[in-house]
Amino acid sequence: IISYYDEISNFKYDSNSREISFSMPFEWSISNINQTSEVHQEIVVPKNFGDLLVSGYDMYINHVKISQDVVNIDDFFSEERVVHFIIYQRELLNVFQYNQNQDEMNFIIKPDRDYTHLSSVTENGQFRVLVSWEPENLKSNSNAKIIFDITDIFLKNRPVATEYEFSMTQNNKIIYEQSGISSDSKEEHNIAEFMMPEGISGIAYLNFKNLDNNNLAKSTIPIIIDRITNEISIPDWIRNNALWWSEEQIDDNTFIQGIEYLIKNNIIVIPQTQQESSTLQEIPPWIRNNAAWWAAGQIDDTTFVQGLEYLIQKGIIRV
Known part of the structure; x- marks a missing residue:
């Protein structure tokens, strides 16, 4: 804020x-x-x-x-x-x-809505992609329905008919993909329906690219598959470690090594998360902010764990 x-x-x-x-x-x-x-x-x-x-x-x-x-x-x-x-x-x-x-x-x-309705702007700033899905909690080995609109920002976010390539990926592996021409109707949305493969959980990505045959007209939206909250367990005393790290009283390596040890020894229990092939070298600043807020009780365990899952996916935390 x-x-x-x-x-x-x-x-x-x-x-x-x-x-x-x-x-x-x-x-x-x-x-x-x-x-x-x-x-x-x-x-x-x-x-x-x-x-x-x-x-x-x-x-x-x-x-x-x-x-x-x-x-x-x-x-x-x-x-x-x-x-x-x-x-x-x-x-x-x-x-x-x-x-x-x-x-x-x-x-x-x-x-502003009771159901999840996400949006993102393409890298070239021309299109806005609006996405929702059914059911609200997407699960592996079950039917999934992705509903999306492609609008033109310069036309006051009016839906436009344009070529697109859509895919859902996790860990750089394609779960589903399709291409076509989007609807320019406000009533008729674009639909991608498929069976979610077995064993898919955690963060996945909805990718839209090559809109209007422009390789800069692309956008990615993260979503969570098989959202589970009851698998999370974090002892309260770990809040002190998070606070010290957020205040830079301990360095990144010490904090990460401590979290890795706690996860490997089941002291911290989080949903199973796979590492992506692409990795990061530095911890994003928002993770440190999350740690400070979690230590102060301003965000819950689920939100804090989403940051840990992100670090696992990016290869910073290795478990």
């Missing part, structure tokens, strides 16, 4: 509801609102954190729903999405009439 108004506190993320909450001081008075042209908050979402790469967000301030006009999604960074929430005076006045006696803003930000 980046705040351009005041320091935030009480940050929490609920992985089940995909709901972000935090607080910020604010004087709820007409005189202060009249002097406040806007309150600007940003959320930075790593593009490998699929749960929050949704197509839209709802914001509530002190339990009052804010207009969708305040939300602006910027997907034009290669590694992260930046979501801007710019709350103007008219929105502040609307909240004020319901919450005149409070001295802070209590924010809740969550996906």
Whole structure:
């Protein structure tokens, strides 16, 4: 979270509801609102954190729903999405009439739909891909239905008929692929239906490439197959290690070696995760942020473990 108004506190993320909450001081008075042209908050979402790469967000301030006009999604960074929430005076006045006696803003930000509906922009900035699937929890050895639309950003995100290549992959292996011409209808979506092979679980990727025969018109969206939460077990004392590492009191190698030892000896129990053939050399900054938030109880075990699974896939943690 980046705040351009005041320091935030009480940050929490609920992985089940995909709901972000935090607080910020604010004087709820007409005189202060009249002097406040806007309150600007940003959320930075790593593009490998699929749960929050949704197509839209709802914001509530002190339990009052804010207009969708305040939300602006910027997907034009290669590694992260930046979501801007710019709350103007008219929105502040609307909240004020319901919450005149409070001295802070209590924010809740969550996906704007009850079902998962993700979006991503192609590397060349021309197309936006919107994706959902059925059933909500995709499982191995069962039917899967991927529903997607390809829209043109320069045509105000209108669906367009364009050539595409689609695939689902895991560990650089193709699970399913198809190609065709996308629908330009707002009512008729593109469908990919197939049987999910046996033994598929964890993070997989929906890949769209060569849109309109342009090799730069490509995008990848991470999703989770066979999402399981009851296999996670992390002793509370490990939070100290995560905190020390997030504060750079211990180095990356010490932290990683400790996590590897704990997983190998079943002190930390996480869903089985396979390593990809492509690896990373450095730990992304968002993993360190997750460790700090988890140590402080601001995110749950499931969200923290998603970071560990990512490090296993990228070959940084070896188990």
